[in-house]
Amino acid sequence: MRTLVTAAYVIGFDGSDHVVHRDGQVVYRDERIEFVGRGWAGEADQVIDAGQAVVGPGFVDLDALADIDHAILDTWHADGRGLEWSLEYARDRRRAVFPLEETLAMREYALTQLIRNGVTTAMPIAAETHGAWAETYEELAGVAEIAGRLGLRMYLGPSYRSGVPVVDAEGTPGMWWQPALGEHGLAEAVRFARDVDGAYGGLVRGALLPCRIETLSPELMRATARAAEELDCLVRLHCLQDPSERRLLIEHHGCTALQLLEDTGLLGPRLLIPHAIHIGGHSQLDAPYAGELAALARIAGIVHCPRTMLRYGAALEDVDRYRAAGVTVALGTDSFPPDMIRNMDDGSHLAKLVTGRLDAGAAADYYRAATLGGARALGRPDLGRLAPGALADLVVVDLGDPRTGPVEDPIRTLLAHCTGANVTTVVVNGRTVMRDRVIPGHDEAAALSRAQAYFDRMRDAYADRDYRRRPPSELFPPAFRTR
Numbered sequence: 262m263r264t265l266v267t268a269a270y271v272i273g274f275d276g277s278d279h280v281v282h283r284d285g286q287v288v289y290r291d292e293r294i295e296f297v298g299r300g301w302a303g304e305a306d307q308v309i310d311a312g313q314a315v316v317g318p319g320f321v322d323l324d325a326l327a328d329i330d331h332a333i334l335d336t337w338h339a340d341g342r343g344l345e346w347s348l349e350y351a352r353d354r355r356r357a358v359f360p361l362e363e364t365l366a367m368r369e370y371a372l373t374q375l376i377r378n379g380v381t382t383a384m385p386i387a388a389e390t391h392g393a394w395a396e397t398y399e400e401l402a403g404v405a406e407i408a409g410r411l412g413l414r415m416y417l418g419p420s421y422r423s424g425v426p427v428v429d430a431e432g433t434p435g436m437w438w439q440p441a442l443g444e445h446g447l448a449e450a451v452r453f454a455r456d457v458d459g460a461y462g463g464l465v466r467g468a469l470l471p472c473r474i475e476t477l478s479p480e481l482m483r484a485t486a487r488a489a490e491e492l493d494c495l496v497r498l499h500c501l502q503d504p505s506e507r508r509l510l511i512e513h514h515g516c517t518a519l520q521l522l523e524d525t526g527l528l529g530p531r532l533l534i535p536h537a538i539h540i541g542g543h544s545q546l547d548a549p550y551a552g553e554l555a556a557l558a559r560i561a562g563i564v565h566c567p568r569t570m571l572r573y574g575a576a577l578e579d580v581d582r583y584r585a586a587g588v589t590v591a592l593g594t595d596s597f598p599p600d601m602i603r604n605m606d607d608g609s610h611l612a613k614l615v616t617g618r619l620d621a622g623a624a625a626d627y628y629r630a631a632t633l634g635g636a637r638a639l640g641r642p643d644l645g646r647l648a649p650g651a652l653a654d655l656v657v658v659d660l661g662d663p664r665t666g667p668v669e670d671p672i673r674t675l676l677a678h679c680t681g682a683n684v685t686t687v688v689v690n691g692r693t694v695m696r697d698r699v700i701p702g703h704d705e706a707a708a709l710s711r712a713q714a715y716f717d718r719m720r721d722a723y724a725d726r727d728y729r730r731r732p733p734s735e736l737f738p739p740a741f742r743t744r
Contacts, residue, residue: 263290264691265305268657270671272317272628273297274646279317279629281671287316289653292691297647311686313661315671317628318647319381319654319689320601321635323416323497323564324535324593327371327385327404329712330719332596334737336572342434343736344390347728348427351437358391358722363715365403370712371599372407373700378600378681379656381689382635382644384416384468384497386535386595389425390726391719394442395472396420398449402457409461411703412694414654416495416639417465418453421446422472423481428728436476436509443481447471451488458494464690467494474500474518475509479525486526495561495639497533498522501553503575504545519556530561533638535593537563538570538577545575554586562589562638565630567608569595576611580622591635592627600681601631602658609676624673657686 271285274297288296288305296303335344346355359367368387375383385404389395396419408415423443424436447469454467469489471477477485477498489496500506500518507517514521519540522528537557542550557563563583570576577583584590594604605627612622636645643652658675660668662683668674675683687695694700721733 262306263288263295263304264307264309265301266309266311266316266655266657268311268314268316269660270315271297272315272647272671274318274648274651276648279625279633279646285316287647287655289688289691292653294647294649294651294653296649309686311657313659314685315658315660315675316647317656317658318632318645319656319687320379320631321382321591321639321645322375322380322594322599322601323384323533323591323635323638324386324566324595325375325380325383326594326597326599327368328387329367329371329597329716330388330391331386332569332572334720334723338737342428342432343727343729343731344723345434346390346425346427346726348429348435348437349728350726351425351427354725355393357393358719359715361399361403364400365407366711367715368400368404369407370708372404372411372413373703373708374597375599376411376413376687376695376700377684377698378594378598378602379658379684379687380413380594380599380601381654381656381687382414382416382639384470384533386593387420389420389422389472391722394425394439395422395446398453401453405457405460405465408465411700412464412689412692414464414689415466416468417457418450418468418470419446420470420472421450421481422476423478424476426476430728432728436513438478440478440480443478444484447481447484447488451492454492454494462690467492469494469496471496471498473502473506474498474521475506475513479514479521482521482525482527489531495531495533496527497535497564498527499535500537501534501539502536503573504539507539507546507548519553523556528556529559532560533562533564533591534560535564535595536566536570536577538575543578554583554588557583558587561640562591562634564591564593564638565608566593566595566604567611568600568604571607571611572596576615578615580608580612581616581626584626589634589637590630591638592631598681602675602679602681602683605631606676624676627676628672653688653691655688656684659683659685
């Protein structure tokens, strides 16, 4: 089946960079793009006139929201200790808050949110806080089935870790180590990657997705590096994320994150690092720059999550310097809502703020990071662009809403004036997974009602883990008095 899409602005790819086609056309047949530009004279089985809109490549989200509680409850809370596991809970009472069926219902809700925000390729992130330890094979098998059913391209693997941050009865933070659980988690992740890679017509790919670096033993990191080489798959490992991580690594291992990655064999072309903010010379670190960007240029890429870092009061300082050093910069939303458009705009504004330059963090560079950068990090030249031969992943963003205002430039206007709510139609692999803001077969009202009930239970469960057993009303007081 051949489909023709027309729009006021079509973001094509000329072999080296994006290019805007005014009153442009995109033609795709089945899962591949055949034509991008103007003047298509052939026949089409279906014509979609998007009107006053930007039609561009689907967004690639490499730290993609896969639950309903990410960076909502913990980014305004002064006492972070209340949101971590107590030592007593970890040692004696840890459990999954939700049964598998309900966990998967939350995951489906989260994955539909990705589609609604124009994400066509996702590598998920979910909080382990509400599980018994980390993610399980069964959970991720369910996520793979959901992704296949919805038509979302995903790089998947269950998370795993050797230890968990805990707080003792006096409120002192520490780590509770369980190396055997980490070894089991890696074994299950390897089994999962072998079982699912290439499933659902190639939409689902396997990856190794361990938890944060400070929760992994060096032995587990070395085993992960060996497994990634055997599987020939990517590894995503959160690190260089905050000053406390640096202190913990130096305390436990006597080295920094990049040194530990080098020593364990992970620092190389299969590695993705979400955040990668706290390198030497960062204003929040008492450490000089020590050539860290050269090391980051050797990996598959960093996953820049500006909106999440803004919520935590942090920022990657001078993203342009990373790019100039040859670092591949991809983007991740990492928060609810997974709004890639707001994410790009926040990143652009933060770059201006931290550098004092109005030309820093250009809109074009952030759009590249959300498309071409993510594709490059995945090693996928068939993604992140609208060009003949590329996979038919495309997103329609409406510019005709009266609240959008005049169009100064389609990309700068998209970032400055739009949100994920402006995304109307999403195509993945030639399949329309959302049309006119409707996801086929998805009951939006029922899903939202279930999500609210799950969120309320999730929030209340923090009291059971709190080292002081404070009730939810004390842990999460309302912004204003509620009557």
